[in-house]
Structures are given as structure tokens and as C-alpha cells.
Amino acid sequence: MEKLDYSDKRCLVVEDRRPFLMLLRGLLNALGAKTVDTAQSAEAGLKACKQHKYDIVICDLHLGTNRKNGFEFLEEIRKLALIKPSAVFVMISGDSARSMVLGSLEKQPDDYLVKPFSQAQLNARITRATHRRVTLAALYSQIDHQKFELSIETCKHFLETEPRYTNHLLQTIVKLYWKLEKYDAAEKVLQKVLDERALHWAVCSMAKTHLLKGEYDKAIELAKRVIESSKNTVEAYDIIADAYLQKDKKPEALKYILEALNLSPLSIDRHFRVCEIARENGNYELAMNSAKSIYELSQRSVHKNINHVCGFVRSVLDIAANADSKSIKNRYLQETMLTMQRMLNDDSIVENSEDFDFEIFQAIINARMLFIEGKQSESKKSFEETQIKIERNFTEYPVSMAPDSLKMMIDHGDFEEAGKLIDVIKANEDKVDASIAYLIETEMANAKDTRKQYVQHNKKGIALYSEGNYQQAYEEFCTAKNVCPLNINVNLNLMQCLVKLIEKTNRPEGQHIVQARELYRFISNMPLKDTHREKFRSMREDVEKAIS
Numbered sequence: 001m002e003k004l005d006y007s008d009k010r011c012l013v014v015e016d017r018r019p020f021l022m023l024l025r026g027l028l029n030a031l032g033a034k035t036v037d038t039a040q041s042a043e044a045g046l047k048a049c050k051q052h053k054y055d056i057v058i059c060d061l062h063l064g065t066n067r068k069n070g071f072e073f074l075e076e077i078r079k080l081a082l083i084k085p086s087a088v089f090v091m092i093s094g095d096s097a098r099s100m101v102l103g104s105l106e107k108q109p110d111d112y113l114v115k116p117f118s119q120a121q122l123n124a125r126i127t128r129a130t131h132r133r134v135t136l137a138a139l140y141s142q143i144d145h146q147k148f149e150l151s152i153e154t155c156k157h158f159l160e161t162e163p164r165y166t167n168h169l170l171q172t173i174v175k176l177y178w179k180l181e182k183y184d185a186a187e188k189v190l191q192k193v194l195d196e197r198a199l200h201w202a203v204c205s206m207a208k209t210h211l212l213k214g215e216y217d218k219a220i221e222l223a224k225r226v227i228e229s230s231k232n233t234v235e236a237y238d239i240i241a242d243a244y245l246q247k248d249k250k251p252e253a254l255k256y257i258l259e260a261l262n263l264s265p266l267s268i269d270r271h272f273r274v275c276e277i278a279r280e281n282g283n284y285e286l287a288m289n290s291a292k293s294i295y296e297l298s299q300r301s302v303h304k305n306i307n308h309v310c311g312f313v314r315s316v317l318d319i320a321a322n323a324d325s326k327s328i329k330n331r332y333l334q335e336t337m338l339t340m341q342r343m344l345n346d347d348s349i350v351e352n353s354e355d356f357d358f359e360i361f362q363a364i365i366n367a368r369m370l371f372i373e374g375k376q377s378e379s380k381k382s383f384e385e386t387q388i389k390i391e392r393n394f395t396e397y398p399v400s401m402a403p404d405s406l407k408m409m410i411d412h413g414d415f416e417e418a419g420k421l422i423d424v425i426k427a428n429e430d431k432v433d434a435s436i437a438y439l440i441e442t443e444m445a446n447a448k449d450t451r452k453q454y455v456q457h458n459k460k461g462i463a464l465y466s467e468g469n470y471q472q473a474y475e476e477f478c479t480a481k482n483v484c485p486l487n488i489n490v491n492l493n494l495m496q497c498l499v500k501l502i503e504k505t506n507r508p509e510g511q512h513i514v515q516a517r518e519l520y521r522f523i524s525n526m527p528l529k530d531t532h533r534e535k536f537r538s539m540r541e542d543v544e545k546a547i548s
Contacts, residue, residue, distance in 0.1 A: 004127040006032035010052060013038050014045040014059040014073065015092075020115075024058055027119050042068035042076075049082040056126060057083065061093035071266065072301040074109060079302045085140035088129040092117075135162055139172070148176050167201070174205050183213045200230060207239050216243040234264045241277060250281045261290075268297050272434035275315070279442070284319040291315035291435070306356045306400045311435045313339050313365060314404060321372050333369055340365060355398035360389050364404045371411055380486045383408045384527040387417075391529055397424045399431040403439050410443050413484025415451045418444075454483045458490050461497070470500045488523070488532050495519040496539050502546040517547045 011033050015021040018040065025036045037052065039045040042063050048054075057077075061070040068076075070091050077083045091109040110129035113121065133140070136158060142151040155173045159166060170193060177186035186209045193202040207222035220243045226236040237260035244253035257277050261270055271290040278287040292315075295308040316339055320332035340362055367383035370376075387405070390397060397405075402425050409418040422440060425432055444451075461476030477494040484490060498516040501509075520543055523536055 002127075002131065004031075004123070004130055007034055009033055009035075009055040009130075011036045011056040011058070012045065012048055012052075012054045014040075014042065014057070014063065014070070016040050016060065016063045016067070020060070027122055028056075028058075030119060031123055042070070042073035045073055046076060046082070049077050053084050053087070055084075055087055056130070057087060057089045058122075059089065059091055061091055066300075068300040076302040081144070085144055086133045086137040088126060088133050090122075090125060090129065132165060132168070136165065136169075143172075143176075148179050152176050167199070171201060171205065174209070178209070178212060181212075183209055187213070200226065200233070204233060204236055204239075207236065211239050211243050211246075214246070216247050219243040232263060234260050237263065238270065238273070241273065245277055245280065250277070253277050254281045254283070265293075266297065268294050268301075268303055269434070271297070275311075275435055276438045279318070279438070282322070284315070284322050288312070288315040288319055294435075305433070307403075307431070307433050307436065309343060310361065310400055310404065311433070313343075314407075314435075314439075317365070317368055317372065320369075329372065333372065336365065336369060355394065355396075356400045357389075357393065357398070360386050360393070361401050361404070363389075364401060364408065367408055368404060368411075371408070376412075376486060379408070380412055381526055383412065384488075384529070387529055388527050397421065399425060399428045399436075403436045406440065407443060410447045412486040413450065413454060414487055414489075415447075415454055415484070416489055450483060454480050454487065454490070457483065458493065461490075461493060465493070465497055465500075470497055470504065473497050474501060488526065488528070491519055491523060492532065492535055492539075495523065495543060499539065499542050499546045503542075513547055516543065520544075520547060 006028065011028050013021055013024045013028070013036060015024060015038075021038050021040065025038055028036045033056075037048055037054075039048050040063075042059075045057075045059065049057075059070045059073055063069050063073070070093070074089055074091070083089065088110045090111045090113060092113045092115060094115040110133065111125040113125060139151060139154045139158065142154055152173055155169045155176070159169050162169075170189060173189055174186045177183065177189070187206065190202050190206045190209060193199060194206065203222055204226045207219045207226060210216070210219035210222065220240050223236040223239040223243070226233050227240075237256045241253045241255075241257035241260065244250075244256065254277050257270070257274055261274055264270065271294045274290040275287045275294070278284070278290065291308075291312045295312045298304050298308045313336060316332055316336045320329045320336065323329035323332065344358060344362075363382060363386045367379045367386065370379035370382060383405075390401070390405075402421055406418055406421050406425070409415070409421060422444070425436065425440060457476045457480035461473045461480060464470075464473035464476060474494070474497045477490060477497055480490045481487070481494055495516060498512050498519070501512055502516065528536060
């Protein structure tokens with residue numbers, strides 16, 4: 001291997017223990033490095049990376065208790081583009097535990113070294129990684145700028161000129177085809193590799209390609225073959241879990257995702273998958289535990305987001321909502337209240353969250369708790385108050401509070417409002433995590449029949465009302481209200497229709513007047529958003545005259 005010239009390389013060593021920090025700096029100086037900066041925390045390392053562009057970064061995995069670790073440091077400098085495409089990142093650790101090693105490899109540093117190691121070992125790893133990074137720098141830059149089509153052509157060029165990096169380039173091409181959803185092209189590349197030799201990475205990548213193509217049985221068969229040859233291939237377990245879930249074999253999916261989690265428990269993305277699969281299996285406690293892990297893993301990382309703590313609160317409520325006994329329900333409602341109290345006392349949770357209002361969020365959660373307790377009218381009233389506050393305090397609906405509001409809208413049968421909120425969430429996909437996307441999909445699927453009935457009868461009632469056919473319109477609105485008794489729109493429509501029926505007859509039916517009075521009381525006592533308040537204001541005088 002060609003010798004590496006360290007003299008023109010700017011190096012950074014991030015290590016919390018000073019003796020080892022000095023040792024690493026000495027090793028790099030002995031190899032010829034003239035500029036070696038040091039940092040004893042990830043935060044100090046980030047500050048250094050903002051000031052200088054480094055060629056070589058050596059970072060310890062563990063950087064102090066309750067401090068940002070090497071995983072999180074690597075993710076952050078990559079996401080913030082604080083490290084150039086040609087730079088080499090070497091992770092080091094004295095921890096040889098399987099979960100730590102696999103977790104480190106999933107973050108894809110250029111290399112990983114377990115302490116103790118020699119100067120020769122360190123030099124060999126840095127040299128090998130640097131030659132690859134420098135040679136393929138143009139490719140890495142194109143990928144960073146999401147020029148995926150051009151990146152594929154660059155890979156093909158390097159396959160001809162740099163055969164020593166063949167496997168790495170082929171793996172990169174396959175991943176690029178996945179990003180472009182060109183799964184047949186990815187399969188063609190992999191099949192050519194496998195025709196020559198059954199390489200481990202190629203078999204696993206072929207399994208994932210079959211998964212992406214919807215060929216679930218093939219994906220499962222190949223991924224199981226990968227596990228037979230190497231039980232520590234975490235991705236193979238992920239593939240099998242996803243494939244079984246798509247085949248609606250939920251217990252099998254749960255078994256394999258938990259095996260993946262056991263091998264590598266530090267992945268936020270994997271915990272999201274556990275949450276989804278656990279909920280599909282009705283295991284809400286497991287979902288809660290992974291939601292808590294997502295929140296804890298994200299707190300010190302670049303993934304820190306108010307959505308994660310809100311998701312944890314939501315997962316606790318899910319247990320209460322699906323509890324088999326009143327005692328379990330009450331226990332988790334109490335746990336929800338305690339969690340909210342901890343949020344209130346932890347300033348770091350809500351800091352820098354411009355689109356979040358803790359007071360409003362707490363009121364939405366209280367409305368959900370009332371609904372779970374069976375106090376539906378109180379829940380509706382409390383929730384409508386939160387929506388008025390959001391309408392007045394925010395120019396755009398805050399995405400961090402949207403999932404719980406959406407859940408309430410669907411539970412209350414407010415499908416018109418739910419549809420508007422879904423549009424808001426979809427317009428802010430960059431702020432939406434996997435848990436929120438799953439909630440939207442499952443809640444709308446669960447409410448599909450109810451929504452269909454409501455829309456059908458309410459829409460038919462509106463058409464009949466506009467034709468002056470008030471009796472039939474009344475019957476349609478009554479049916480729609482029976483389906484969604486708390487829906488403000490249909491209550492207003494029914495009340496308006498009753499006024500017409502009362503006005504059109506010399507001796508109005510007593511039940512119509514009684515019903516109109518009940519609706520009037522319901523609407524009068526309900527906090528109304530601007531659109532509903534305006535409609536009620538326009539008909540109020542006629543209603544009061546009809547029921548007096």
C-alpha cells in the first residue's frame with residue numbers, strides 16, 4: 001500500500017480521557033502529522049469542526065457519562081456538512097461488546113478500532129481509508145449533493161479505473177439505485193456479482209432488493225440464508241421483519257425485529273420499526289419502551305426533536321386507551337400526567353421549539369385523557385378550546401402538536417377537520433417522523449368505514465337541503481349525527497334543517513323543537529372555531545325564534 005504523507009493533513013482527536021488523548025496525538029505526530037487539534041468532548045469537537053476542515057478525525061465512542069458520544073458526534077458533523085467528502089473518520093473504543101461494535105458499524109465510520117491498538121494498526125487503517133476517500137472524493141461529493149444519476153455514472157467510471165474498490169463501488173451503485181427506486185437495475189447489478197461468487201453483502205442486498213420490489217417470500221428466503229452464514233448481520237433481521245409485516249404475519253415480524261434490536265439497540269430508526277410492529281401486534285407496552293428509547297437516544301444527538309417526547313407521551317396514552325382493565329387504564333393515565341409534569345420541569349425538552357406550546361399540548365393530552373375515561377362531551381369541549389388557541393396563536397398549524405390533534409379529530413368524528421390537518425402534515429414531511437406517518441395511516445384506516453358513512457349521509461343531506469327537501473335531508477343528517485355525534489358540522493346542519501321543518505309547518509312536531517333545543521344547547525356551550533362560529537351566528541336568530 002502506498003505510504004501516506006501526514007505532513008499536510010490537519011487532524012482532530014476527540015477523546016475525553018486526557019492520557020489517551022495525548023497518546024493519540026503523539027502517535028499522529030510520530031507518523032508525520034504537523035497539525036493535530038484535540039477536544040475532550042463532542043461539543044468541543046463540533047466547535048473545532050466549525051472552525052476548520054479536517055482531513056483525519058479520530059474519535060472515541062464513549063465521551064463521558066450523559067454526554068454526546070462518538071455515534072452522535074459523527075452523525076452531527078455529517079448532517080451539518082462539517083466534514084469534507086475526502087475526510088476520514090476513525091471510531092475507537094475500549095468496548096468490544098457486540099451491540100457497541102455493530103452500532104458503530106451501522107453509523108458507517110471509515111473504520112473502527114478496538115483498544116488497545118498499535119501505531120502500525122492505526123496507520124494502516126487511516127492510510128487505507130484516506131486513499132479510498134481521496135480517490136473517490138468526486139463520487140462522495142456528488143452523493144452529498146444528491147446527484148444520484150451522476151453518481152452512478154461516476155461509480156461505473158471508477159469501476160474501470162480503480163478495480164481495488166470494486167466491492168465498495170458496487171455496493172454504492174446498488175444503494176443509489178434503491179434511492180432512485182430502480183430496483184430492477186439494482187437486481188441486475190447484484191445478480192452479476194452473485195453469478196461469480198455468493199458474497200455476503202450481495203446476498204443481503206439482493207434480499208433487500210426483493211423486499212423493495214414487493215417480492216417478500218424471496219426476501220425472507222435470502223435474508224435467512226444470510227443469517228445462517230452470519231448471525232450478526234443486523235440488516236437481514238430487519239428485512240425479514242419488514243417482509244413478514246407486509247405479508248400480515250405480525251408475530252413473526254415482531255420476533256425478527258426484536259432480534260435485530262437485541263443485536264444493535266442504538267438505532268433510532270430501528271426503534272421506530274419496533275414501535276410500528278409492536279402496535280400492529282397490540283403490544284403497546286413494548287411500543288412505549290421503544291418510544292422512550294427514541295426520546296432518550298435523540299436527546300443529545302442531531303435528531304433531537306420535540307416530536308420524540310410527544311411520541312413517548314402518546315405511546316403511554318395508547319396503553320391506557322387499549323387497557324383491558326380499569327386499574328391498568330388508570331395507572332397509565334396517571335403515568336401520562338407524571339410524564340407531562342416531567343416535561344414541564346425539563347427546560348431542555350421544549351427549548352428552541354418555535355412551533356410548540358406546552359400549555360396547548362397539555363390541554364390536547366387532557367382532552368385525550370377525558371375521552372379515554374368516557375367523558376366524551378367534556379373531551380370535545382376541552383379539545384375545541386385548544387384548536388381555537390392554535391388558530392389564534394399560530395399562522396400555520398404546529399406539526400409537533402398535529403398528531404394528537406388528528407387523533408382527537410378522528411375520535412370525535414371531525415373528519416373535515418382531520419382532512420385539513422392531514423394536508424398540513426403532508427406539506428411538512430421534513431418535520432414528520434415514522435411514528436407520525438404510521439399514526440396517520442393506521443388511524444385513517446381504522447376510521448375508514450365510519451368516515452365513509454358520515455360523509456355519505458352528510459353530503460346527501462346537504463344536497464337534499466339545497467333542493468328544499470327538508471324532511472329527507474333531516475333523516476340523512478340524523479343518520480350522520482348517529483355515526484358522529486360530536487361532529488360540529490353535522491350538528492349545525494341538523495339544527496338548520498330542523499328550523500326549516502319547524503317554520504314550514506303550522507303545528508310543528510314537539511320532538512323537532514326538543515331536538516332543536518338540545519342542539520342549540522350543545523352548540524352554545526361548545527367553543528367554536530371561526531368558521532363554525534360564523535355559521536352559528538348567521539342562523540342563531542332563526543333558531544331562537546323556532547325553539548322559543
